[in-house]
Structures are given as C-alpha cells and as structure tokens.
Amino acid sequence: MLSTSIGFVGTGPMGAPMARNLLAAGFDVALWNRTAAKAEAAARDQPLATVAATPADAARPVVVVMLPDLPQVRDVVERADGLRAGWAAAGVVDPVLVVMSTVSPVAVTAWAQELAADGVRLVDAPVSGGVEGAVAGSLSIMAGGADADVAAVRPLLDAMGTTVRHLGPVGAGSLTKTCNQIIVGGTLNALAEAVAIARAGGLDLATVLEVLGGGLAGSRLLADKSRRYLTGDYEHGGACRTQLKDLEFGIAAGEALGVDTALTQVARDRYQRMVDRGDAELDHSAVIRVVV
Numbered sequence: 001m002l003s004t005s006i007g008f009v010g011t012g013p014m015g016a017p018m019a020r021n022l023l024a025a026g027f028d029v030a031l032w033n034r035t036a037a038k039a040e041a042a043a044r045d046q047p048l049a050t051v052a053a054t055p056a057d058a059a060r061p062v063v064v065v066m067l068p069d070l071p072q073v074r075d076v077v078e079r080a081d082g083l084r085a086g087w088a089a090a091g092v093v094d095p096v097l098v099v100m101s102t103v104s105p106v107a108v109t110a111w112a113q114e115l116a117a118d119g120v121r122l123v124d125a126p127v128s129g130g131v132e133g134a135v136a137g138s139l140s141i142m143a144g145g146a147d148a149d150v151a152a153v154r155p156l157l158d159a160m161g162t163t164v165r166h167l168g169p170v171g172a173g174s175l176t177k178t179c180n181q182i183i184v185g186g187t188l189n190a191l192a193e194a195v196a197i198a199r200a201g202g203l204d205l206a207t208v209l210e211v212l213g214g215g216l217a218g219s220r221l222l223a224d225k226s227r228r229y230l231t232g233d234y235e236h237g238g239a240c241r242t243q244l245k246d247l248e249f250g251i252a253a254g255e256a257l258g259v260d261t262a263l264t265q266v267a268r269d270r271y272q273r274m275v276d277r278g279d280a281e282l283d284h285s286a287v288i289r290v291v292v
Contacts, residue, residue: 059086
C-alpha cells in the first residue's frame, strides 16, 4: 500500500503545481528545491507540506523528482546529503524513485539497472500538458516500470494527471515522451515554414491560421501557438533549449533502434541555431526566427 507521506524534489514551474495537487489529494509532502524560496512558496498555506533542508530530508519511501534532466536527478540521489543518504538514515528499504523529468530513455534504463542492484526501484513517468496541465491536474503521464512499482504509485500519478498509462518496463515512459517531443518539434518547424510562407505571400495571417485550425491541419499546437505567431511574443513557455535536448534524445533513440530520424535531425539543427544565436530561453515556437 502506498504511504501517504512522500518526498517531492524540484518545485519549479511544473513541479510546484504538481506538488500542490498531491497535497490537495491528501498526501503529506516533503518538498525540496535547490532554491529554497520556491519550495517555501509551494508549501505556503498547505498544512500537509513540509520544506526539507536537503534532499536527504525529503527521502521518503516514495520520492517524486521533477528536474531538468537526468544529471540533476542523479545528483540529488547521490550527493552527500542526497536521497540515498536520507533513505539509509531513515531505514527506508526498497524505495521507489519516480522520475517525472523528460530524460533520455537509453540513459534512464541503464541507471535504473544500477539502482536496482542497491534496492532502489525506479519508475520513469514523464508528462505532457505544460504548466496549464500541471496546475489543472490534467497532465498526460507516461509511466515505465515494473508492474508492481507502477501500480504502487498509481494513486499519486492519478492526482497529477487525467491520462495515466503504463507503457512497459523502465524506459518505456521516457521513450513515449521522446515520441511526443519528436512530433512537437517537427510540427513547430512545419508551422514555422507555413506561417513564413503565408506572410511572404501577403496573406492575412489571422485568417490563414483560423482556416488551418478548422481543417485537417488543425492541432493542439496550432491552437496554442497562433497567438505567438500573430503577436511575435515568444517570451517564456517551453524553452528552445529544452526542445533541443528532447530532439537529441529522439535522434539517439532512433540510432539505438535502427530508425531513420532525418526529419528530427532537421528540427534539431534549427533549435541548435536558436540556442547558438542566444534565443535558448524563448518559447519553442520561436524557431520561426531561423526560418525567415
């Protein structure tokens, strides 16, 4: 049976609302973030929340991690005041580490095997839905792990998402998220080219986007990003640097599985140009800047 006391590491734009949804569902949550003020903000007015001074202090039988990439996840586990030390000090046996970050499916599978040798069970459960989905508790969650481990943490996943699926063994969740990001990166590049052509051809862009949205070309991305194309506001949002990282994962997965990823490589190269020109933090729809 899942303990109602869990740890949550990483209370950034995604992690904070995810943690608050766990608190709203009745879980006692020990929060840790590198910038303590962010953990304190997530815990504010939440009687079931505590702020941990170190990752070790957040070590519970189940710990959720929402950090940028696998190196940061490994650090909070292995550092001197990390989760591994906390589990040992608390006498926690066979803890479950739920990695909800978007990470390399190849790398997380290999690391899970290392952790298993020390009795740490890993579930990779990346998410899609953005900050809005995190706030609403409507994320799409893609879980990979042993049947018993995923079943054990299913109640907390259900508290954060409305579409929760177990895709297979460890790494399957991250591989599914990689597929998601390949589609997102490729679609945004196609949208950028279409918008650039519409503008260059003297068309009314608002009308073009409306018509496209009502036909077969309509998509969630088109609906979400139309405002940015019309206003030129590419601040905040899903960062170009993050999209670049995710496309690199896709290319690596393709190489490992013998799949041609020529289109993904084109998208990757454009996001690399965005990063190289200093636009790494702009929303990933800003890739149109290297199309025109």
